Amino acid sequence: MSGIFAQIAHYFQYPFVRYAMIAGVLIALCSSLLGVTLVLKRFSFIGDGLSHVAFGALAIASALGISNNMIIVLPVTVISAVLLLKTGKNAKIKGDAAIAMISVGALAIGYLVMNVFSTSSNVSGDVCSTLFGSTSILTLSKGEVWLCAVLSAVVTVIFILFYNKIFAVTFDESFARATGVRAGAYNLIIAIITAVIIVLAMNLVGSLLISALVIFPALSAMRLFKSFRPVVIFSGAISVFCAAAGILFSILAGTPVGSTVVAADIVAFLICSIAGKILHR
Amino acid sequence: MALLKACNLKLGYEGKTVVDNLNFTVNNGDYLCIVGENGSGKTTLMKTILHLNPPISGKIETGEGLKPSEIGYLPQQTEVQRDFPASVWEIVLSGNLGHSGIVPFYTRAQKEKARKNLRKMGISDLSKCCYRELSGGQQQRVLLARALCATTKMLLLDEPVSGLDPVVTAEMYSTIEALNKEGITVIMISHDMEAALKYATHILQIGKDIFFGTKAEYLKHREENGI
Numbered sequence: 001m002s003g004i005f006a007q008i009a010h011y012f013q014y015p016f017v018r019y020a021m022i023a024g025v026l027i028a029l030c031s032s033l034l035g036v037t038l039v040l041k042r043f044s045f046i047g048d049g050l051s052h053v054a055f056g057a058l059a060i061a062s063a064l065g066i067s068n069n070m071i072i073v074l075p076v077t078v079i080s081a082v083l084l085l086k087t088g089k090n091a092k093i094k095g096d097a098a099i100a101m102i103s104v105g106a107l108a109i110g111y112l113v114m115n116v117f118s119t120s121s122n123v124s125g126d127v128c129s130t131l132f133g134s135t136s137i138l139t140l141s142k143g144e145v146w147l148c149a150v151l152s153a154v155v156t157v158i159f160i161l162f163y164n165k166i167f168a169v170t171f172d173e174s175f176a177r178a179t180g181v182r183a184g185a186y187n188l189i190i191a192i193i194t195a196v197i198i199v200l201a202m203n204l205v206g207s208l209l210i211s212a213l214v215i216f217p218a219l220s221a222m223r224l225f226k227s228f229r230p231v232v233i234f235s236g237a238i239s240v241f242c243a244a245a246g247i248l249f250s251i252l253a254g255t256p257v258g259s260t261v262v263a264a265d266i267v268a269f270l271i272c273s274i275a276g277k278i279l280h281r
Numbered sequence: 282m283a284l285l286k287a288c289n290l291k292l293g294y295e296g297k298t299v300v301d302n303l304n305f306t307v308n309n310g311d312y313l314c315i316v317g318e319n320g321s322g323k324t325t326l327m328k329t330i331l332h333l334n335p336p337i338s339g340k341i342e343t344g345e346g347l348k349p350s351e352i353g354y355l356p357q358q359t360e361v362q363r364d365f366p367a368s369v370w371e372i373v374l375s376g377n378l379g380h381s382g383i384v385p386f387y388t389r390a391q392k393e394k395a396r397k398n399l400r401k402m403g404i405s406d407l408s409k410c411c412y413r414e415l416s417g418g419q420q421q422r423v424l425l426a427r428a429l430c431a432t433t434k435m436l437l438l439d440e441p442v443s444g445l446d447p448v449v450t451a452e453m454y455s456t457i458e459a460l461n462k463e464g465i466t467v468i469m470i471s472h473d474m475e476a477a478l479k480y481a482t483h484i485l486q487i488g489k490d491i492f493f494g495t496k497a498e499y500l501k502h503r504e505e506n507g508i
Contacts, residue, residue, distance in 0.1 A: 040365060161385040168375040171365055172356065178331035179379035179431040180350025226411035227368035 004252065011251050016138050019145045024243045024261070026152035027204045030197045032217035032239030033159050036232050037170050037190060039218045045096065046084060047214040049103035050198045051207035053080045055130055056106035056113075058202075062126075063117035070147075074199050081195035085187055132206040132258055140203065148200055155193045162189060167228055204243075205258030213239065216265035223269075223276030242268050283308050284347050284435065284466055285330070290339035292325045298337065299325050305485050305493040307435075309345060312458075312467045314477035314484050321488035323470045327439055330468070347435060350379050353428030355438040358420070363413060369423050370408040373399055376430030391430070398426040402456070418449035425456070436460065438469040442476075454480060 011017045031047075038046060057076040061069035084099060114127055140148070159166070168176040169186045177183040201210045217239035221231040246261030253260075283306040290303035299322035307313055317323050328334040330341060332349050343349055353376070376398075377391040399405045402422040407415065412423060421441060428436055441457065442450040458480055461467045471477050477484060484499040486492040492502055 164375065164378060164381070164385065164387065167367070167371065168378050171362065171367060171372065171375065172359070174328075174331070174333060174356055175354055175427070175431075176375075176378065177333055178350070178352065178354045179376070180348075181378050222366050226366050226414070227409075228366055228371050231366045 007252060008248060015142075016140065017251060019140045019142070020138050020257070021244065021247055023140055023145050023148040023200075024204050024247045024257075025240050026149055027197070027200050028213060028217075028239040028243030028261070029236050030152050030155045030159075030193075031201055031210075031213040032235045033156065033232060034190070034194055034197055035214040035216075035218035035239075036221070036228075036235050037166055038194065038214055039222075040170050043085070044211065044215050045099050045103075046081070046194065047198060048211040049084065049099035049106075050077055050081055050195055051202060051210040052103040052106040052110070053077055054199050054202055055207040056110035058130060058207075059110035059114040063113050070199070073202075074196070077199050078192055078195040081191040081198075082188060085191040085194075130202070130206060131208045132256060138257065144203070148203070151196055151200055155196060158189065158193060162186060163232075166190065171228075205261055209258050209262050212262040212265055213243075216262070216269050217242070220265075220269045220272035223272040224279070238268050238272075239265070284311075284343065284345050285468075286342045286344065288339055288342070290326075290329070290341065291337040292322055292329055292334075293337050294325065294334070300487050300491070303339070303487065303491065305483075307466060307468065307483075309434075309466055310461070310464055312461045312480060312482045313469070314481035315468065315470045316472075316474060316477055316484060316486050317488040323487065324439070326487065327437060327470055330437060351432050351434050353430075353432035353436045355421070355424050355428050355436065355441055357439050357443065365413060367412050368408070369399070369404065369410050369412055369415070370395070372412055372423055373408075373426045373430060376427035379431050394430055395426070398429040401429065402426045416449075417445050418453065421445070421453060422456070429460075433465065435466040435468065438467065440470055440472065442471075442473065 012021075035047075038044060054073050054077045057073045058069055061072040064072075066072060080102065084102065111127060165176075165181060165186050168181055169183050169190075173183050173187075197214075198210055201213055205213060217235040218231070220238055221235035225231045225234055242264040243261050246264040247257060249255065249264070250257045250260040285307040287303055287305050291298060291301045292303070293299040299320075303326070305313075315323055315326065325334065329336050331352060331354055373395045374387055374392065377387060377394065381387075381391075396405070399408055402425055404419065404422050404426065407419060407423070412420065415423065425436075425441075436457075438457065442453050445453060454476055457467060457469070461480075469477075469481070478496060478500070481496055483495050484492070486499070490506070492499060494502065
């Protein structure tokens with residue numbers, strides 16, 4: 001046992017491991033906080049759709065040779081999120097179909113652009129690491145970790161400040177609207193922070209696995225708890241725990257970071273489901 | 282000036298007119314029942330009163346100091362709420378939010394108001410319970426307590442007894458009647474003509490045959506038309 005700890009201590013001497021840990025934990029916290037709202041609003045798949053949009057935007061940014069691709073990826077994803085969440089209900093194309101359409105469309109265009117205008121010699125490697133985030137979390141620069149930390153802090157603070165309103169808008173939007181809560185504005189806030197989280201999470205788990213970070217902690221918490229606040233708190237806690245455990249395991253065992261974190265979330269979900277069944281029988 | 286006044290309302294959605302030429306007034310302390318067949322535009326009218334849907338033409342005015350956001354609303358249950366993890370306390374408190382502005386947390390006065398309304402609905406002991414595990418009648422009481430946090434003046438109830446058994450239905454009606462006696466104006470959408478005629482002071486019938494008047498006028502109108 002002490003061997004493992006010594007090994008962990010050894011790895012933590014490297015800044016890139018510390019950076020990965022900090023960024024990973026913060027991203028996991030943000031995504032799980034918002035995940036509860038998205039799952040309850042029946043928007044589980046929005047994370048998936050937006051991450052593909054982010055992938056497409058990333059492909060175009062690299063084809064254009066823009067070094068700091070955040071400049072393109074973040075605004076494009078935010079705009080898509082706003083459009084998806086806003087038109088979700090009244091549009092001619094219904095919410096789920098719209099998400100599916102944008103999702104696969106962006107994925108296809110992204111891959112096409114990457115292939116045709118590639119500047120790198122290893123296209124399939126690039127695509128794979130963007131989709132599954134295999135290495136990007138371990139190659140974060142100090143600046144990127146700071147950006148990640150600042151954005152995560154902003155998201156968390158916004159979530160806490162608007163917690164009651166987010167609850168009201170999620171539980172019963174018509175009532176909230178009718179009694180003078182500016183539901184439209186809060187939906188907009190939810191859309192924007194969703195997009196920010198998605199773009200951040202691309203670094204950790206890659207664009208294909210982001211939904212897992214959003215959905216699993218929320219669902220795990222809902223197996224065990226029956227009121228909103230405990231669900232949110234537990235969801236954040238279990239997500240942070242799974243991210244930390246997953247990153248540590250992947251460093252020790254040499255497995256891909258993103259999929260290991262998601263695997264940890266799946267295990268946590270199974271444990272919570274069983275515990276929930278036993279407790280609530 | 283009445284509490285609520287509808288002038289030449291024309292309602293509909295996506296360009297289709299559902300109801301046309303609707304006029305009615307609601308005064309302080311009234312108990313108005315809105316009746317009509319399915320598809321006659323009851324829900325559309327309700328959404329317009331709540332400022333969720335704009336009318337095609339005409340307008341709804343509020344008076345006597347009633348702000349548009351001071352209409353408490355008891356909606357029909359939605360799909361989302363059936364598996365929503367929320368405690369009774371969290372839901373009832375959320376009725377206060379319309380008056381919060383940008384203040385992020387609930388004030389002590391708002392919490393006290395929520396406690397008072399829980400007591401009023403006789404569900405204080407349920408405050409820690411999970412909403413989705415309550416019976417239909419208890420859930421309606423929770424939503425009514427929430428609506429009372431949002432208003433002290435006017436309640437708008439959308440089919441408040443649908444899906445409830447006869448005993449609970451009777452309890453619900455007497456609760457609503459008691460609130461009305463306390464001075465809260467009630468607007469209720471209902472299928473239940475018997476109850477409408479028993480409790481309401483005014484009836485608004487929409488559909489092919491539009492009628493608005495007091496209960497006595499409505500009974501006379503029905504007689505004349507041989508219903």
